[in-house]
Amino acid sequence: MKMNKDVTICFRTNAKLQADLKAAAEQQQVNVSALINSLLADYLSARNGSDKRRHTRKDASIPVIINGESASGTVLLTGTIQDVSLGGVRIAIPSQEQATLIINAQVKDFEIVFRLPDGSTRPVSMTCKPSRVSKIGEDLHIGAVFQNGDLQSYFEIQSFLM
Secondary structure (H helix, E strand, O other), X not given: OOOOOOOOOOOOOOHHHHHHHHHHHHHXXXXXXXXXXXXXXXXXXXXXXXXXXXXXXXXXXXXXEEEEEEOOEEEEEEEEEEEEOOOEEEEEEXXXXXXXXXXHXXXXXXXXXXXXXXXXXXXXXXXXXXXXXXXXXXXXXXXXXXXXXXHHHHHHHHHHHX
């Protein structure tokens, strides 16, 4: 993406910082000005809370049931949805032994069923594909992208996010 650079900013720094900037710029094969511009843009983007994700996320603590099929049989787990968006969820599974079933069984997709805390009595059911898995403390966190769900489930999630 080409950026219009129509303003000059000058600032003073020390020789060590200048040398470090030059070394970092050489490593990334850009000039120092482009490196500083990129660093400032990243900093301001993070500071303003902008997210590179397609959909905004909402923090949550929602109990969820996870059901997947693998070559070795059915995988049934419980966890907690940590955040939710129109595109997917992040689920924390407290027992690593259980969570490794999804990874080791190579479950390609799984179904989640949960009830949103906004007073809705209808459970939401979505088919998900795991996209990220990371260990945080004793929990295993799974980032999952929605693959399929009924229209009413999408409406329920959209209403929860507003």
